[in-house]
Amino acid sequence: MNLDPAYIQALIIPWSIKIITALAIFIIGRMIAKWLTRMIRKLIGKSGLDEALVKFLGSIIYTVLLVAVILAAIDTLGVNVTSLLAILGAAGLAVSLALKDSLSNFAAGVMIMIFRPFKIGDFVTVGGVSGVVDEIGLFCVLMHTGDNQRIIIPNSSVYGGTITNTSALPTRRIDLVIGISYDDNIGNAKQIIQDVIYADGRILDDPEPKIAVLELADSSVNLAIRPWVKTEDYSAVRFDLTENLKVKLEEGGISIPFPQRSLHIYNEDKV
Numbered sequence: 001m002n003l004d005p006a007y008i009q010a011l012i013i014p015w016s017i018k019i020i021t022a023l024a025i026f027i028i029g030r031m032i033a034k035w036l037t038r039m040i041r042k043l044i045g046k047s048g049l050d051e052a053l054v055k056f057l058g059s060i061i062y063t064v065l066l067v068a069v070i071l072a073a074i075d076t077l078g079v080n081v082t083s084l085l086a087i088l089g090a091a092g093l094a095v096s097l098a099l100k101d102s103l104s105n106f107a108a109g110v111m112i113m114i115f116r117p118f119k120i121g122d123f124v125t126v127g128g129v130s131g132v133v134d135e136i137g138l139f140c141v142l143m144h145t146g147d148n149q150r151i152i153i154p155n156s157s158v159y160g161g162t163i164t165n166t167s168a169l170p171t172r173r174i175d176l177v178i179g180i181s182y183d184d185n186i187g188n189a190k191q192i193i194q195d196v197i198y199a200d201g202r203i204l205d206d207p208e209p210k211i212a213v214l215e216l217a218d219s220s221v222n223l224a225i226r227p228w229v230k231t232e233d234y235s236a237v238r239f240d241l242t243e244n245l246k247v248k249l250e251e252g253g254i255s256i257p258f259p260q261r262s263l264h265i266y267n268e269d270k271v
Contacts, residue, residue: 022073029069037062108155109138122167127157171204172234174227178245179220181255186213186221192252196244197227202237204228220257 041058113136118124122133124143131143131151141158143151166172180189190211197209209227216222225245229237249256 018077022076025076026069026073029072030066033062033065033069036065105139105155108159109136109140111159112136112141112155113138117163118165118168122165124166125162125164127153127161129153166234167231170231171228172231173207174225174229174234174238174241176225176238176242176245177214177222178225178249179217179222179257180249181257182221184221184254186223188252189223189249189254192248192254193223193225193245196241196248197225200237200241200244202229202233203241204230 037058040061041054044057045054118126118133120133120136124130124133126141126143129143129145129151131145131149133141133143135142138155140155141153143153145151178193180186193211194209197203197211203209204227207228210224211226212224214222214224225241227237227241246256
């Protein structure tokens with residue numbers, strides 16, 4: 001073992017300089033990475049993106065910058081960074097293949113947060129189920145149904161299918177069909193329906209409610225009733241209107257028929 005002071009000095013001094021330089025690059029680089037991440041997060045936050053997405057993007061940016069700083073520091077020590085990058089790339093590919101479903105949900109979650117097809121509190125139909133949105137995560141959407149069941153839907157199922165947002169617009173149209181007898185006067189029935197509609201202050205005057213003959217069915221004349229209401233009043237008005245129409249039509253002498261079937265019995269001995 002060579003313990004020559006000159007040899008030791010020639011070995012230690014260059015390595016000491018490399019280590020100090022690498023540490024300086026790491027420390028200063030990490031400070032710059034944190035500063036840049038804060039600046040970028042502020043800029044992204046001003047765009048109105050969801051706070052969870054802003055935090056996650058900030059974490060990704062900081063991680064990428066920190067990896068670049070670490071590689072720069074390692075390169076200063078004389079380590080072959082190209083080989084290290086090849087190893088990291090292969091490892092990243094293996095991880096991405098193993099987590100492809102999770103990455104698909106994450107990508108869909110990012111798209112949901114960017115384009116915002118719905119927000120928390122909206123009543124939506126997604127993935128074949130309907131409910132109120134409670135939480136929009138990076139991997140899944142949490143909802144609860146009208147009978148208070150918890151629904152968890154992967155983001156890939158949400159963004160990859162049809163999204164119906166019932167709460168997106170301020171007004172909705174109620175579609176009702178009421179059948180009256182062929183013997184009843186259509187004009188009288190329409191007047192009673194109109195009186196019931198205008199008696200409810202929650203029903204909007206603009207757009208104007210529509211009352212028209214929809215079809216001549218087998219056992220009834222079907223009238224289409226289409227008033228407009230505020231979205232938040234939809235369910236309550238629909239329930240009340242259905243009940244009030246039945247009561248007022250019966251009071252006005254208008255019958256609401258129901259399907260009937262006549263059964264004829266023949267006595268074979270008399271035929």
